[in-house]
Amino acid sequence: MNDHIPATMPAIRKLRSEPGLWWQPETPVPKIGPREVLVAVTHAGICGTDRHIYEWDAWSKSRVQLGITTGHEFVGKVVAMGSAVTRAQIGQRVSAEGHIGCGVCQPCRTGNGHICEKVDILGIDCNGCFAQYVAVPEENLWPVHPDIPSHIAAIFDPLGNAMHTVMAAGVSGRSVLITGVGIIGLMAVTIAHAAGAGTIMVTDRDEKRLALAKKLGADHAFHASDENWPAKARELTHNQGPEVLLEMSGHPKAIRQGFAALRNGGTAALLGIPAEPVPLDLPNDIIFKGATVLGINGRRMFETWYQVESFVLSGRLNLEPIVTHHLPLADFEKGFKLMQAGEAIKVVLEVTQ
Numbered sequence: 001m002n003d004h005i006p007a008t009m010p011a012i013r014k015l016r017s018e019p020g021l022w023w024q025p026e027t028p029v030p031k032i033g034p035r036e037v038l039v040a041v042t043h044a045g046i047c048g049t050d051r052h053i054y055e056w057d058a059w060s061k062s063r064v065q066l067g068i069t070t071g072h073e074f075v076g077k078v079v080a081m082g083s084a085v086t087r088a089q090i091g092q093r094v095s096a097e098g099h100i101g102c103g104v105c106q107p108c109r110t111g112n113g114h115i116c117e118k119v120d121i122l123g124i125d126c127n128g129c130f131a132q133y134v135a136v137p138e139e140n141l142w143p144v145h146p147d148i149p150s151h152i153a154a155i156f157d158p159l160g161n162a163m164h165t166v167m168a169a170g171v172s173g174r175s176v177l178i179t180g181v182g183i184i185g186l187m188a189v190t191i192a193h194a195a196g197a198g199t200i201m202v203t204d205r206d207e208k209r210l211a212l213a214k215k216l217g218a219d220h221a222f223h224a225s226d227e228n229w230p231a232k233a234r235e236l237t238h239n240q241g242p243e244v245l246l247e248m249s250g251h252p253k254a255i256r257q258g259f260a261a262l263r264n265g266g267t268a269a270l271l272g273i274p275a276e277p278v279p280l281d282l283p284n285d286i287i288f289k290g291a292t293v294l295g296i297n298g299r300r301m302f303e304t305w306y307q308v309e310s311f312v313l314s315g316r317l318n319l320e321p322i323v324t325h326h327l328p329l330a331d332f333e334k335g336f337k338l339m340q341a342g343e344a345i346k347v348v349l350e351v352t353q
């Protein structure tokens with residue numbers, strides 16, 4: 001490893017089986033293999049998954065190994081390369097796909113690496129980017145276009161989730177209902193608007209986020225406490241219902257209401273993760289309705305990354321209102337507290353080199 005790279009670094013790690021994350025100022029800098037690169041992180045986004053790990057919910061307890069460095073959304077510069085790396089260059093500004101596929105299962109070999117049977121996820125199964133340095137396979141690198149600001153490049157991962165959902169559903173010229181306008185739901189609003197969707201409707205419990213959704217391109221916003229919003233959504237679409245449902249909330253009631261609102265022959269793309277099984281009226285909401293239901297997992301590697309880059313460079317996406325806070329890496333605790341309080345949408349941590 002290069003002489004100018006230190007032996008230790010600051011990092012944010014999951015050290016104990018309880019809520020919280022811990023600042024470790026002298027974590028060993030990752031060692032890289034022949035096909036890996038070492039990236040000096042400059043910006044890292046706090047994701048909803050990171051919040052799950054911070055809060056130590058049932059999913060986190062069952063999946064995350066103690067001692068892991070968390071975080072998977074980032075941008076930085078290549079500072080060291082393994083002996084078998086062929087394309088990366090020292091000093092190159094990069095982001096990276098956080099899903100590391102096995103490369104040999106059928107999904108990986110048929111262009112579906114995003115649903116690899118044995119995928120490792122950065123910051124969950126292997127050490128992540130809430131640190132001064134992170135090691136990633138060269139195959140996962142994404143060179144960042146010089147016209148894209150670093151704080152936007154750092155959130156290509158969640159933006160890709162929203163892009164994959166919107167693109168899979170095919171929203172151009174079609175009425176769209178988005179249930180849940182958290183971070184990814186808000187991203188989906190501006191993407192759907194840029195992609196030429198027809199009427200865009202959203203629902204959520206947060207008035208501020210509903211208002212922001214309208215600024216980003218939503219035509220109608222319904223408060224989730226209004227039991228009549230599915231009927232109102234149908235009224236706004238010639239009493240037929242929206243043609244596309246983008247489910248971002250993971251909330252059982254919102255999922256059921258979204259399907260109830262969806263028109264016959266409509267398409268539902270489901271990204272939100274429920275915390276428990278969700279009962280559905282399969283005959284009336286899906287079978288007799290002739291609905292197409294799409295399960296959305298992560299991003300298509302790397303089709304979605306090209307789409308995200310193209311949309312960002314077009315200038316049609318309005319992302320700045322979504323990135324509400326910029327904080328030093330050491331202030332990560334404040335970032336999580338702001339998210340829990342509903343005061344922050346997307347928090348980007350800045351890393352000093």
